[in-house]
Amino acid sequence: MNAELLRNFWLELTPSRLLLAPVVIAAILLVVWYSNDRSATEVTLTARFIFYVLVLLWGTRRAANALSDEVATGTWDAQRMTALGPWSMAWGKFVGGTIYVWYSALLALAIGVIMDPAPLTALDRFAGIFGPILTGMAAMLASYFVVLLHLRRPRGSGRRTSLLAQLAGIVVGLVGWNIDVQLTAPIEDFVGPGSVDWYGYAFHETAVVLATQALLTFWLGFGVYRVMCGELQKPTWPWGWPAASLFIIAYLLGFMLPLEPGRPTTLALVPAAVVSVVLLYAALLGDGKDGIKLRWFMRSLASGDFGRTARLFPTWLFSILLATVTVMALAIVGPDDPRTALTDFYREFLGRTEWNIRSHVAWAAAMILFMARDTVLVLYLSMATRTRAPDVAAIVLLATAYGVLPLLLAFVGLDWLLAIVVPWPFAHPAVTLAGPFVTLLPLLWLLMGRWRALAPRPA
Amino acid sequence: MNDAVEPLVVVENLVFDYPGRRALADVSISVKRGTITALVGPNGAGKTTLLNCIAALALPAAGHIRVDGIDVHEAPREVHTRMGYLADFFGLYAELSVKRCLDYRARALGIPAERRAGAIGRAAERLGISDRLRERTGTLSRGLRQRLAIAQAIIHEPPLVLLDEPAAGLDPAARLSLSAVFRELQAQGMTLVVSSHILAELQDYSTHMLVIDEGRVVEHRPVGDAASPGGRRAVRVRIAAADARFAETMRAIDPTATLEEDGLEARVTVPGDAAGDAELLRRLVEIGLAVVEFGPAGEGLQDAYLALLRRNGDAA
Numbered sequence: 001m002n003a004e005l006l007r008n009f010w011l012e013l014t015p016s017r018l019l020l021a022p023v024v025i026a027a028i029l030l031v032v033w034y035s036n037d038r039s040a041t042e043v044t045l046t047a048r049f050i051f052y053v054l055v056l057l058w059g060t061r062r063a064a065n066a067l068s069d070e071v072a073t074g075t076w077d078a079q080r081m082t083a084l085g086p087w088s089m090a091w092g093k094f095v096g097g098t099i100y101v102w103y104s105a106l107l108a109l110a111i112g113v114i115m116d117p118a119p120l121t122a123l124d125r126f127a128g129i130f131g132p133i134l135t136g137m138a139a140m141l142a143s144y145f146v147v148l149l150h151l152r153r154p155r156g157s158g159r160r161t162s163l164l165a166q167l168a169g170i171v172v173g174l175v176g177w178n179i180d181v182q183l184t185a186p187i188e189d190f191v192g193p194g195s196v197d198w199y200g201y202a203f204h205e206t207a208v209v210l211a212t213q214a215l216l217t218f219w220l221g222f223g224v225y226r227v228m229c230g231e232l233q234k235p236t237w238p239w240g241w242p243a244a245s246l247f248i249i250a251y252l253l254g255f256m257l258p259l260e261p262g263r264p265t266t267l268a269l270v271p272a273a274v275v276s277v278v279l280l281y282a283a284l285l286g287d288g289k290d291g292i293k294l295r296w297f298m299r300s301l302a303s304g305d306f307g308r309t310a311r312l313f314p315t316w317l318f319s320i321l322l323a324t325v326t327v328m329a330l331a332i333v334g335p336d337d338p339r340t341a342l343t344d345f346y347r348e349f350l351g352r353t354e355w356n357i358r359s360h361v362a363w364a365a366a367m368i369l370f371m372a373r374d375t376v377l378v379l380y381l382s383m384a385t386r387t388r389a390p391d392v393a394a395i396v397l398l399a400t401a402y403g404v405l406p407l408l409l410a411f412v413g414l415d416w417l418l419a420i421v422v423p424w425p426f427a428h429p430a431v432t433l434a435g436p437f438v439t440l441l442p443l444l445w446l447l448m449g450r451w452r453a454l455a456p457r458p459a
Numbered sequence: 460m461n462d463a464v465e466p467l468v469v470v471e472n473l474v475f476d477y478p479g480r481r482a483l484a485d486v487s488i489s490v491k492r493g494t495i496t497a498l499v500g501p502n503g504a505g506k507t508t509l510l511n512c513i514a515a516l517a518l519p520a521a522g523h524i525r526v527d528g529i530d531v532h533e534a535p536r537e538v539h540t541r542m543g544y545l546a547d548f549f550g551l552y553a554e555l556s557v558k559r560c561l562d563y564r565a566r567a568l569g570i571p572a573e574r575r576a577g578a579i580g581r582a583a584e585r586l587g588i589s590d591r592l593r594e595r596t597g598t599l600s601r602g603l604r605q606r607l608a609i610a611q612a613i614i615h616e617p618p619l620v621l622l623d624e625p626a627a628g629l630d631p632a633a634r635l636s637l638s639a640v641f642r643e644l645q646a647q648g649m650t651l652v653v654s655s656h657i658l659a660e661l662q663d664y665s666t667h668m669l670v671i672d673e674g675r676v677v678e679h680r681p682v683g684d685a686a687s688p689g690g691r692r693a694v695r696v697r698i699a700a701a702d703a704r705f706a707e708t709m710r711a712i713d714p715t716a717t718l719e720e721d722g723l724e725a726r727v728t729v730p731g732d733a734a735g736d737a738e739l740l741r742r743l744v745e746i747g748l749a750v751v752e753f754g755p756a757g758e759g760l761q762d763a764y765l766a767l768l769r770r771n772g773d774a775a
Contacts, residue, residue: 003566010563011554074550078611080516081544082567083536233515233535292476296520303521311518385478456481 002088004079008066008096013103021104025050029111040117047112048132052177054105055136059098060169063140064162066097067147086228094224098140105136127180127206134213135176141220143169148227152288160389172216179209198254215251219244230311238313245279245322266333273326276319280371281398283319285391289382291454320375324368331364362429369436370423374398376443383450465528467492467619467650468513473522475508475674482508483519484674490652490667492618495645497665497682498654499764505674506654507547510621513652514544526619540568543612547623547654553597557588557607560596564611582610586640602633606640613644620644622653626660638663658764670764694736696743697724697752704746712739724752 028050029043036042070076079089095102113129120128146165195202203211226240249272256268297312377397381390405421419427419435427435466489475483482505490496498506511517513524515535524531531538552560561579570578583589586606591599596607605625613620622641626634634657641651641664652669655661662682670677698705701722709716709725716727729735736753743750 001566003563006566007552007555007559007563010559011552070550073553074546074548075552076550077516077544077546078549078564078608079567081514081539081542081612082564083540083569084567085536233518233532235533292478292520295476299520305521308518308521454478456476457479 002084002092002096003082004084004089004092005096005099008092008099012096012100017100018103021100022107025104025108025111040115044112044116044118047108047115050108051105051112051132051136052173054101054108055132056139056170056173056177059101059105059136059140060143060166060173061162062098062101063094063143063169064147064165066093066144067151068159068162068165071151080232084232086232086234087225089232090221090224090228094141094144101140102136106133109133123204123206127210130210131176131180131213134210134217135173135180138176138213138217138220139169139173141169141217141224142172145220145224145227148224148231149286149288151231152227153290176213179213196255200258219247235307235311237310238315238318241283241315242318242322245276245319248279249275266330269326269330269333273323273330276323276326277367277371280316280319280323281374283316284375284378285394287315289314289316289379289390291379291383291451294379295451295454316375320371323371327364327367327371331361358429359425359427359432362432363423363425366419366432366436367423369433369440373436373440373443376440376447380443380447380450383447383454465492466490467527468652469525470509470513471523473509473512473524474520475505475512475517476520481674483512483522486522486671486674486676488669488676488679490619490650492650493645493648494666495641495651495653495664496667496669496679497658497661498652498669498671499656499658499661500671500677504671506671507623509671510544510623510652510654514542514621515539516544540615541617541619543615543617543620545608545612545620545622545625547627549608551596551604551607553595555596556592557583557594557596557599558592560607561592561610561614565614568615570615578614578616581616582614585613585643586610587636602629602636605629605633605637609637609640613649616647616649618648618650620649620651622651622655624655625653626655626657634660635663668764693726693755694729694739695724695726695752695754696739696750698743699723699749699751702748705743705748708742708746708748712742 025047029047032046033039033043067076070079084092109129109132113125116128143165146168147161150161150165194205196205196208197203198208222240223244226236229236252271252275253268256271259265259267293312294314297309297314300306300308300312378390378394381394381397384390401421406418409415409417409421416427416431418424419431420438421435424432424435468488468490470486470488473483473486474481486505486509498509500506508517512519513526513531515524515531515538518532526538527541529538529541552563555563558579561582562575565575565578579592580589583592586609588603588606588610591603591607596604599607605628609622609625612622626637629637638660641653645651645664645666653661653665665682667680668682669679696709705722705725706718709718709727712729713727716725718725727739729739740750740753
């Protein structure tokens with residue numbers, strides 16, 4: 001048996017705890033049963049509610065603490081010194097750390113499924129069982145993943161990391177819960193599932209939702225495994241994040257392709273570009289951004305030590321390349337087809353019509369420059385020695401730059417300045433391009449200062 | 460592989476940085492099998508960083524480390540089955556019993572089921588905690604917790620054991636007992652690298668001294684009675700009554716020989732073998748000196764370390 005799993009069993013599954021969970025759940029459901037005229041529907045809904053509360057509030061906490069407690073109590077280094085591989089360590093700790101939550105939550109779910117009086121189809125019943133389980137797994141894995149990602153940072157893991165990780169898990173879980181409720185709603189409230197086209201094939205909506213949840217769970221689990229490889233110093237090549245990124249884009253494109261006849265190819269490029277830009281920011285926030293490791297990466301690359309280069313490869317580097325390629329593709333393909341989807345976007349979303357191909361290309365170039373600027377900003381904040389939460393600072397600054405400032409400029413009638421703060425296609429191309437430079441260049445200068453400060457001084 | 464010749468640990472050109480500071484600068488060392496190496500140096504010298512790199516807990520900027528012929532950063536799991544590590548700040552599972560802590564570690568290190576009970580028994584016996592197996596870890600004293608942590612580190616009887624400040628916070632009796640444990644582990648064929656600030660304690664059991672300062676290896680050599688590099692070692696000679704010929708003879712053998720003020724005792728460096736000792740003694744007896752004490756000068760680790768620091772200070 002997996003040693004890490006067994007250790008957690010020893011700690012979590014004591015006879016008294018095993019007895020306590022069913023007693024408490026049964027007591028709550030009995031109260032609901034008697035106070036609602038012995039309504040099986042109410043018991044089902046309450047049991048499912050208990051399941052979600054347990055996995056979302058308690059499960060995400062346990063998943064986050066499964067690792068952060070080890071770090072806090074000083075047992076993590078000893079665990080890293082064992083012969084347990086990344087896969088055994090990852091799943092042993094995840095399943096083991098949350099085993100009592102699963103024991104309690106699955107008891108509640110089982111009662112909910114058994115007591116459900118609704119005449120559900122086999123697929124709906126299947127979704128009613130596996131939808132919540134996948135939601136719970138995804139939520140807990142998200143928490144676990146965030147803690148692992150934080151371990152790679154120079155400032156390591158702490159109480160705040162656990163809280164942040166739990167919040168991430170709860171957000172993922174709430175989305176899943178909402179979808180599960182839609183799928184398992186009582187038959188009279190249910191609109192009824194339709195079919196969904198994916199690369200031209202029609203699938204039952206419930207099956208697509210379940211598959212999406214399963215894929216999310218799979219990729220979160222895969223992410224946990226890959227980060228654990230790094231923690232346990234297992235040599236790996238940096239294909240995990242690129243594979244996940246390309247999969248997400250390909251999976252989402254499946255809902256748009258094949259395009260209807262006459263629709264421009266840009267239509268498919270738009271979501272690819274949007275997703276790749278979103279993934280860049282996810283990579284920037286998720287990456288360790290350790291300035292020292294970045295220096296070593298450059299050093300290894302320069303010296304031809306490609307094994308070490310691969311291990312030190314920053315995830316955001318791939319993402320910025322991918323985002324640049326997709327945005328450039330949008331710029332190149334766009335001018336060829338005046339009826340691009342961007343026309344609709346500009347007209348319908350931004351209420352503008354006065355755009356041309358030059359401004360479109362300038363806008364795409366500005367977008368790349370803004371991404372470069374934001375990357376420089378995040379790295380600059382991360383290389384600070386005193387900033388306690390560089391990612392939070394980055395999020396606040398970026399939200400101000402892209403949210404508050406444009407609104408403020410529009411409000412005071414300074415629309416012509418928008419190109420300085422956001423990629424803006426309606427200014428003169430020169431202004432559109434000059435905009436990001438105004439902030440990129442000083443930030444780059446500041447970053448170089450911190451980069452030089454990181455250099456080891458001679459003893 | 461010839462175990463008698465091939466070093467157990469080989470570190471080549473290791474580089475490790477912290478922001479604005481090089482923690483390890485081209486460190487290259489080799490540790491012979493069956494030795495106990497005292498890893499010493501001032502605070503922030505790079506001792507813990509070096510141990511972390513050898514233990515495959517940290518990837519260095521450059522350089523390679525092999526333990527028992529295996530590259531630790533290529534096959535860390537494999538190396539961990541041949542290595543035990545007690546970190547400076549270690550933790551234990553307070554809710555588990557001593558036996559379960561050892562059982563968990565044995566399983567995590569891949570010890571097969573049929574050998575597990577024996578391994579737990581031997582580790583507990585070696586560290587003198589056999590009578591505590593049923594106790595909860597959280598109730599143990601600091602000294603016993605230290606012993607349990609070391610028992611966990613050696614449960615798989617690895618050829619190499621790394622210990623970072625193993626005696627920190629222990630009372631003198633517990634330290635003494637720990638020294639005996641380390642000597643016993645060495646006698647059983649294990650190689651130990653021990654980092655500590657308590658030089659007097661290291662002196663009790665170390666065979667080698669590895670001094671690191673500002674990320675560089677300042678010295679790595681045998682200590683105590685063992686011969687220093689170049690095959691020479693210090694000898695202490697005491698005579699019954701003062702005699703001018705004593706100083707002349709000693710300085711003729713070693714111009715750097717030192718004499719006590721009363722002229723009765725001298726320290727002299729001779730070739731590090733029995734023939735060197737015999738030759739010195741023969742010359743003293745031949746000229747009619749009444750030699751009452753003759754033996755190794757017993758240069759302590761602390762003496763050697765302080766002398767080294769003085770030398771480095773003078774050089775600077």
